Amino acid sequence: MIPIVPEKRRDGRSSFVKLITYVSQRDEDKPDMPISPDNPYVRPSRSSAKIFDQLLSYVDRHASPDDQMLLSYEGGVQQIKSGDVVCETNCFGLDTAAAEMNAVALQNTRCIDPVYHAILSWREEDRPTEAQIFDSARYCLKQLGMSENQYVFAIHRDTDNVHCHITANRVHPVSYRAANLYNDVNRLHKACRHLELKHGFTPDNGAWVINENSQVVRAKNDVKSIPRKARQLEYYADKESLYSYAVAECRWKIAAVISKENATWKEIHQVLVHSGLELKRKGEGLAVYSIDNPTCPPVKASSVHPDLTRNCLEKDLGAFVAMRNAGRYTKNEADNSPDAIVHEFMYDPRIHARDAQARLERRLARADAREDLRARYEAYKLGWVRPKIDPDAVKQRYQSLSKTFSWQKARIRISVDDPLLRKLMYNIVEVEKMKAMSALRQTIKEERVAFRADPDNRRLSYRAWVEQQAISHDQAAIAQLRGWAYRLKRHARTSSISSDAIVCAVADDTPAFKLDGYMTSVTRDGTVQYSRHGEVKVQDRGSRIEIAYGCSDSADNIAAGMALAEHKSGEQLRFEGEPAFVSQSCGMVTWFNEGGDKPLPLTDPLQRVMSGYAPQTTTAEAYKELFGSSPAAAPREEPESKTQQTNKPNNTYRP
Incomplete structure (x- = not known):
């Protein structure tokens, strides 16, 4: 508990x-x-x-x-x-x-x-x-x-x-x-x-x-919190710090190595160098450096893992051995020799700097769109007139009731000759009139309360007005709904429909479109859903387009997802999910580009090769420049059959 x-x-x-x-x-x-x-x-x-x-x-x-x-x-x-x-x-x-x-x-x-x-x-x-x-x-x-x-x-x-x-x-x-x-x-x-x-x-x-x-x-907590400088870098510059990269890539791998009985310095170096990091002496202790960015400030080794210190490791592993002396440093990931220390991945803040600039541009564009959205709401507020119950109709009801009792008095005056009896009947009519008037006043009061409580007779709040705009597929309104959902930090968000998706950039907002054969709806957290036969087949969360795969209309759903991704910023766009989904999606890119105005802006080098964008040698060189390896060496899942890879929908699905 x-x-x-x-x-x-x-x-x-x-x-x-x-x-x-x-x-x-x-x-x-x-x-x-x-x-x-x-x-x-x-x-x-x-x-x-x-x-x-x-x-x-x-x-x-x-x-x-x-x-x-x-x-x-x-x-x-x-x-x-x-x-x-x-x-x-x-x-x-x-x-x-x-x-x-x-x-x-x-x-x-x-x-x-x-x-x-x-x-x-x-x-x-x-x-x-x-x-x-x-x-x-x-x-x-x-x-x-x-x-x-x-x-x-x-x-x-x-x-x-x-x-x-x-x-x-x-x-x-x-x-x-x-x-x-x-x-x-x-x-x-x-x-x-x-x-x-x-x-x-x-x-x-x-x-x-x-x-x-x-x-x-x-409880003992040996894991130290993120250093203040690293936190400031991530918060203000929108970059991943070397500390966060080292912790995410190496902390638990180092823990597994240290827990072994016959651990060596070479195994620790292999874990770090694999991610583009190097363990060096710094003063009386140890620090973790970036191999590809030697000017980047190092991280204290104990911050990456609490046991990654000279005092702890030299008791079991002996005196500290530098990486160059512990084994043979190489960038060839295919080298499986026992003494090889392979450098495969790298920490590159330049990619994050590019992302930060692109996000800044989108952030400014969203700010302008939301200011316009707010201005439109203010115009709606100024032009809104509170509806009221017609006072002439209320007056008419009182007059009608009064005339009813006046008619009764006139009838009594004609039909009753005895003055005392006539006066008594007049008094009875007056009492009945007072009771009826009181009941009518109470009825009108209740009607006015119900009239004011009716949402149709009240000015819409900003959120309700934004939802009405989102129904009409307004892009700024949908982005505002997503912002509110993110701010509330709710766990009960719109559930995912599939792990197969097209991954886009952060806050990559686009308006809701009308796709042939799909019904479009917007949820309260800004998720745009495209349904067919009562089931959600494609779901756009802004930074992720989820696609229902493994059903009879998988090819149609992939084509619909591509039609949505075509309108994204293009800063980041890649397929993610099961190997069969990735293979089939890449196989459909050429077909999709033939009927479009611009090619699908895929950013993953390996998937661009699979989609036939560029010759194998040119793209392989770009892949190796970015990731330190060639796509041929990376594991690649082949599709189960050629039919599955080239399965295309019968119709095109474009907004």
Whole structure:
């Protein structure tokens, strides 16, 4: 089990009513839901009353009062089952919990933020009972020094991981002192390890671990974080630092070599040189240099791997041996001799510099497009007129009702001769008129409330307006949806349809097109889907075009993906996936280029050779210049048959 403490407001103005607004006001529409006029985005209300209603609805999962049942009440603590959710609180009730906590919190004027919210989440294989969950929540509050404070626990089992929401008041109900929550996440991790031992839950990762003696000890982290200079390089210059390259390519390979009993300096050099890196002395220690870029600042060897130091390695491997003395350095990857130290790949920041310039141009273009999008929305706001119920129609309804009773009085005046009886009947008609007028006023009031609440009669918010523009395949609107989805960092994005895809450059946005034989739709996270017979066959995420492969219409889907890729920037474009998919796609490039205005801008040298773009010798030289090897030496999967490689669709698919 792991604890989760959600990020709070930075101004210290959290409230018990708005405690779980981030979950109670989450979008009911999933990001992968297609946008259509039938399900427009409606911004949820931010009023305290509405939020509290949503809070209660989230806790009890919209259960009716008849579904609520008191399970137990002992020592001022009650457990309530509301629908499928089981809650526990030491307040008078769920409905009054927020008011009670606010009343206590007001007694401490120096506590800026009395609201505390945490989540305990169990692994998928764990199925804790309600008693175990509540015991765990109470134990965690005890470790935080809030065992006597007001709280509300709610168990949710509607996800893969059973989790419990902990809502607590930091202010003590008797002493009015605020609990000190310094280092609370660390204390919760330690409490979770104790609870795993107590209840037999599956041990999870965290700041504390359970050792072989069943003791809770602090976790050791020998891996150092990225150096500040390397982080600045990647953040400001949009380049991959030498540190990140060395860690990604060599850290775990070096760990495997060091763990061997008879490891040698030559094996360590082979791992590093294979990726274009060299281990050298620097002062009293070791550093990792780039062979192809000697002017690039080196990286401390212990930063690449904590055991890659002279003190650690010389005890087992002997005195340090330089790479040139440990074996024979070569760039021929076909050399398999035991003493060969092969230099195959390289660290080249120039490619990233080119990417950074191209991304900068696209970033500026996107900024201009979004400014234009915002300007169009402002024009829509200025030209929008709030619709109103016709006042003449309302006046006509009042006059019609009044004339109805006037007609009744006129009838009484003609038919009744007795003055006293006539006056009595007039009074009865007046009472009926007052009742009817009151009912009509209430009806009109309700109609006006419903009229204002109708989304069709309200000005669209910026997000709802952008979705409407995305429906009409507006490129700037689709890019804005993708930006919002990226900013939210959601895990529940539109699911992938295939691992076979055409990989493009980062943020390579294009508008949604109409392809022959395909239905086009845009999801809420900006993914453009092209469907056929009710199934998504091609999916454009901007930087990746996923293609459904292995079905009867695979060739048509590949052609559709190529038609979309033709309009990308061309900074990067390559096929990725199963060897059969790559082979068939490369075999279709020549056919595709014959019917197009420009050739498909493939950037992978080996795939360009497979697609017949250039003679073998010329492209091989370019490949060797970039990667230090020839494409002939690289492993290449041959298609199963010539028919599979040259399978073409019957029709062309172009936007």
